[in-house]
Amino acid sequence: MQLLSGAWTPNIIWYLSQGSRRFSELRADIAGVSAKVLSTRLKELEARGILTRTVAPTTPPSVEYELTPLGGELMPAITAIVDVSHRLRVKSREDAAISGESAA
Amino acid sequence: MQLLSGAWTPNIIWYLSQGSRRFSELRADIAGVSAKVLSTRLKELEARGILTRTVAPTTPPSVEYELTPLGGELMPAITAIVDVSHRLRVKSREDAAISGESAA
DNA sequence: CCGTATCCGTTTGGATACTG
DNA sequence: CAGTATCCAAACGGATACGG
Numbered sequence: 001m002q003l004l005s006g007a008w009t010p011n012i013i014w015y016l017s018q019g020s021r022r023f024s025e026l027r028a029d030i031a032g033v034s035a036k037v038l039s040t041r042l043k044e045l046e047a048r049g050i051l052t053r054t055v056a057p058t059t060p061p062s063v064e065y066e067l068t069p070l071g072g073e074l075m076p077a078i079t080a081i082v083d084v085s086h087r088l089r090v091k092s093r094e095d096a097a098i099s100g101e102s103a104a
Numbered sequence: 105m106q107l108l109s110g111a112w113t114p115n116i117i118w119y120l121s122q123g124s125r126r127f128s129e130l131r132a133d134i135a136g137v138s139a140k141v142l143s144t145r146l147k148e149l150e151a152r153g154i155l156t157r158t159v160a161p162t163t164p165p166s167v168e169y170e171l172t173p174l175g176g177e178l179m180p181a182i183t184a185i186v187d188v189s190h191r192l193r194v195k196s197r198e199d200a201a202i203s204g205e206s207a208a
Numbered sequence: 209c210c211g212t213a214t215c216c217g218t219t220t221g222g223a224t225a226c227t228g
Numbered sequence: 229c230a231g232t233a234t235c236c237a238a239a240c241g242g243a244t245a246c247g248g
Contacts, residue, residue: 003189007221023230034222039231060229061228070195073188080184084177085107111241127210138242143211164209165248 004077006041008033013071013078016051020066050074107181110145112137114182117171120155121179124170154178 004010008030015021015029027038042065045051050071056062108114112134119125119133131142146169149155154175160166 003185003192035231036223036233037221040221055230058229061231063230070192073191077181077184077188080181081107084181087177088107088174139211140213140243141241144241159210162209165211167210 004074004081006044008037009041009045010078010081012038012041012045013050013067013074014082016065016067016071017075017078020064023063023065026065045071108178108185110148111141113145113149114185116142116145116149117154117175117178117182118186120169120171120175121182124168127167127169130169149175 004013011030011033012026015026021029023038023042026042027033027035030038042051042053046053049068052066052068054064054066056064108117115134115137116130119130125133127142127146130146131137131139134142146155146157150157153172156170156172158168158170160168
């Protein structure tokens, strides 16, 4: 079950699901990820056929990453995770608000 | 996004979704998990409100683990992952069969 | 039966510096 | 811009032994 293993992996797929992105765009999208880790994940995902890497021979070079159809098949799992984690965040805030109410 | 982080975590939730289980039952269900890791995961999940731990004061002691409603909310994500990984396995076998066809 | 304590190898991923 | 190379601390998790 290391299908989505690796830090930031779900994030990468999530952002690519909204369209192809360049390396630096992904770095900006995913605040906190280092170039090393992003590069590592992208290579893994490319090797697994989840995404494609396309180099435009411009100066400076531009590299586009894009989900493959296979990568698209991961979306239900990704959205389910995003959805749950979103609801859990809301819940945590509600709980925090409740415990804070007596103090407030 | 380490919502389902930790080895065996999805497995634990998966088996508990089918009903409450004892510690040794989970160990048997999830072949390969060590007592240490299982114990660690269960404690984490309990702390996060994903499951409950109930001790029956018998001899020898018996401990039941059960998903909370909050834990139940994780099921869509779990099943989505299981589902996708299942389809990907099938795909891999098909691909292997295709590449093997010329040799066969 | 249900764990915990300890030791320890492996892996992970962040920081930083550097290249084409 | 798009990475790679290196170093390194921390986390992970398996094996084993032991406690309530």
